Amino acid sequence: MSSSTLFKATVNEHLENLPKPIQSKLYEAPATCLSIYRLLPPMAKFFIMSMLFHDKPVAYKDLERICKPHTKKLQFEAFNRLKALHLIDEDQGRSHLKLHPIFKQNFRDCLTGSQASNAFGNLCTTADKHQVDVKFLDQFASQKWETILHFMVGTELGVDPSKSVLSLLKLGGLMEGPGTSPRNLKITNEGFQFLLQDVNAQIWTFLLQYLNLTQDLNMDPVDVLNFIFILGSLELGKSYTVSSLSATQVSMLADLKDYGLIYQRSDSSSRFYPTRLATTLTSESAALRSPSAAMEHALQSTTTAEDGDDASAIQNSVSAGIASAQGTVIIETNFKIYAYTNSPLEIAVLNLFVNLKIRFSNMVCGQITRESIRHALLNGITADQIIRFLETHAHPQMRLLAKEKLDKKIEFDTSHNINTAGGAPQSQVYGENGTVAQHKLEVLPPTVVDQIKLWQLELDRIQTFEGYLFKDFQNQQEYDYLSNYAQEIGVLIWGDKVKKKFFVTPEGMDQVAIFANRK
């Protein structure tokens, strides 16, 4: 989930950094309300839901009381997120909360089904002369998106992405080089990191860049964001009318078509179709495919025939989420890695963190070493990204083995009536979230995973934090009281009992100060 949470973080960050008037304007569209709600963490969702059908402001204390005491940290995060989005307002005494009135109204309408017209795009009522089906849309979307990915690693496909895509790639720092001529551009380290993400995250990265671009072009950011969020709530395989869109949104169509988010037969066509890339924007379902699978598909279609009705190509694009089933990478506990692939993209990505040694016509072999991983880490790739990449690209055989192992473990536990998942048998082990620990499917050898993480930790011996120091406490009791609170809400970075000093994050400063004054 790491990369999907990653993209969520970035979208949310973008939304949080918008000025309040723009946020308020955003909430005027029910589709946006729904999408923003979906991007929130579960605790925040719960708070919104409990306040949604309440007419009076809700007491802060009541919400706090409804949550179990050990969840202070989660509460704190949820409230912070909501405050940053201005979804909740505090009254003067800071004791009562209420939802943003426009958001409240629109989200309510959204759930009860009674909002203003044209909130979720206008469906075309007449039949299209040039009817297209879902298969076609999938193929269109993946072809567009792949062209971009191919271009980034420099595969010769003969087709270059459009100008707008190129400038976006350059603007986002994914590629660099003099001018905008396609031949001069080279992929950057950020570009490789970009390739490691899943499609959904990639698209969001792209769209956020696009948002920055539109602001420079003096397009209304509210209109643009609204349209993106509406796209996420449209239905695949249905056509929508262009006429109901605003001028800004119409001008976006051409760009979105270049990214493969929508399909429009010609620029003057009066209807457009959202593709799977668009409709899965706010969901977590695997969008089209991971990059390597895309590459494979492209190679297949170029070797067989370049035409669209190639059966295997269609088969490929239909099996949207299943694409990663063609995982190719086998890792052994001795850190040797074998990848059954000849795709330049996947080899290029592997080369980022593997010391590749041998190349055959259908596979490459290599070794994960401390040096190779450190090299990747120094380039800004994280251990989680590497692990996740390996996991999604694991060979089916590895998956099968892992599954067998997992079944055996579960069987052992049930027959002995214990839970060994947390490492401590015969006691119910509670995980981070207070849930009972469960066995996880370990596709990769745990030794390799741990070692990669350890190599990352090696680099983090010194860390710097910004924050505030609390000192000069009257007595030990006072110190304990405040530092415990800071610990509970998860903002404490460092504390020393003897010196009676502790250090909190900038975000937590406010909260702790209020708490201290309240006492």
Place this chain on the structure above:
Amino acid sequence: MDRPNHLSVVVDLSPSQWYLCGQPSNAHPLPLAAFLSQLLAFLNAHIACNDENTLSVYGALPGRSALLYSSASAELSELTDPADSNTYRQFKILDSTMMKSMSEQVDALSDLEEESPIGLVGSLTKSLCYINRVTNVSTSSTTTVGSDEPTIRPDPRILIISVSPDEAASYIPVMNSIFSAQKLKVTIDVCKIYGPESVFLQQAAHLTGGSYIFLDRPDALLQYLTMTFLPPPALRQLISVPTQDKVDFRAACFCHKNIVDIGFVCSVCLSIFCQPVPVCSTCRTKFPIKTLQRLNASKPALAPARSTAPVPSPSPANSLPRSQAIGLPRTTSMGNGISASPGRNGASTR
């Protein structure tokens, strides 16, 4: 933590009970129409929480049960009025499918049927089957798909919205459903809108870790629903969801289907009887005359066979009906033992 989850809702659609519930003479009447609009808003909210949340709704009608909506079949159905752009499409499909199938089902009721008992067990077992199918499909397909989290399953739970009183005859099937729910790790929540407290449903919620709520203010249904029943199981562990302070653990006897305070349990097959019997009707075990006499002698002193007062549970952990085992010559140790088991499938492992 934020993973897709599945919700099965069992809606009690007893015409006579809903008529009574909507009577203005009640302190807080809730007519069926108001109930449905609040229910639909709740269902929409469930879908709104996560794009991959799934939903199935079963209606318990007099004498039968029917599937009103399921997210699996909704994708296939083509909607009649595609021109409506004012509602999120999934909500629209959900609302119209629900209303359509519900009115179809109610229209199909004949006068005779309206008197027959409510098909709660049928819809409960159907939702369990549905959940079983959903979870099994997702596990078998993940082995080939290999998504980012291969063991991911939609967290399943069942919400029963009940207005009818307990049907004593359905004790055994309800208990069996509870046990299969425990096995499937399905949480059963109960929202009792109208009618007397339900003994069986209280036990269902208690044994599966769900919450049972008897609404004090049925007209505020939606707030109850969103606060208590909307949070998915993962989040429930972090918030204090209201639970029952006392659970009525009484069981129904196998012979007359009465709810009993003190029952007599066969020491071989754990069947429950309201009075000592010489031969167990389930497993045909013969009991010694002596034990029978002893039990008969002590019986009137212990308690009347039927009392309406609910028994406050002494220890909610595993105490099921307070019952006395009928002695058997072979198992002398079990002779007077207090057996704590609701029925033959009494393995209530939690």
